[in-house]
Amino acid sequence: MPPKIDNYFIRPATENDVDALFHICLVTADAGADASALYSNPRLPGYVWAVPYLKFAPEFAFVLASYDRVVGYIVGTPDTAGFDKALGRDWWPVVRREIASLVPSTEKDADVLERIASPHSGTPGLEETYPAHLHINILPEAQSGGWGRLMIKTMLNKLSSNGVPAVHLGVSPANERAKGFYRHLGFEELSHDGHLAFVMKLDQPAI
Secondary structure, eight states, X not given: OOOEETTEEEEEOXXXXXXXXXXXXXXXXXXXBOOGGGOXXXXXXXXXXXXXXXXXXXXXXXXXEETTEEEEEEEEESOHHHHHHHHHHHTHHHHHHHTTTOOOOSHHHHHHHHHHHSOOOSSTTOTXXXXXXXXXXXXXXXXXXXHHHHHHHHHHHHHHHTTOOEEEEEOOTTOHHHHHHHHHTTOEEEEEXXXXXXXXXXXXXXX
8 A cells, every 4th residue: 555644645657647747847847946937848847857757667657646636756767778778769759859849948948958859867877886766856735744755765665676776866956955855865975977966775675
């Protein structure tokens, strides 16, 4: 049974959650704050950091829901290198066609379009030692209630049960709250080629 407290519960994500993932990714994309004003196309962040995981690693996609409303998600892949190959073949060509007419009008537009033109998932250079990676975002209304910890635990248990030895995740250097959260959960902070990541070996009990 997934953990359930009050009106919130964690469940596996489904195809019906795609729009919610696009939305939550957008409104948390500015170092955890609402980035709606920073993108001319509201789907741009979700194309990179949310929806492809549901599409190509659905066993590792979970949402936090309140009744029938999704208020958070955690998505990931056990195999970053293999995931990138699958996206290069079946995801990025579709996305590029969908945004072919988009002319970047903001700095964030340009950043994501560059990422889509030369894609990689996770933190470059960590996929050999820490082959899995994940992304988690929760709407402010559901934060600070222990749900982030439970969602991370759900993902780590899923990865560990599939024989994954280690996991990493990227964090914006400006997101002090997130950095404190991951340190508290036992992740190790790691700077690599100008990127900030948090890493964990999974040969230990999940948090």
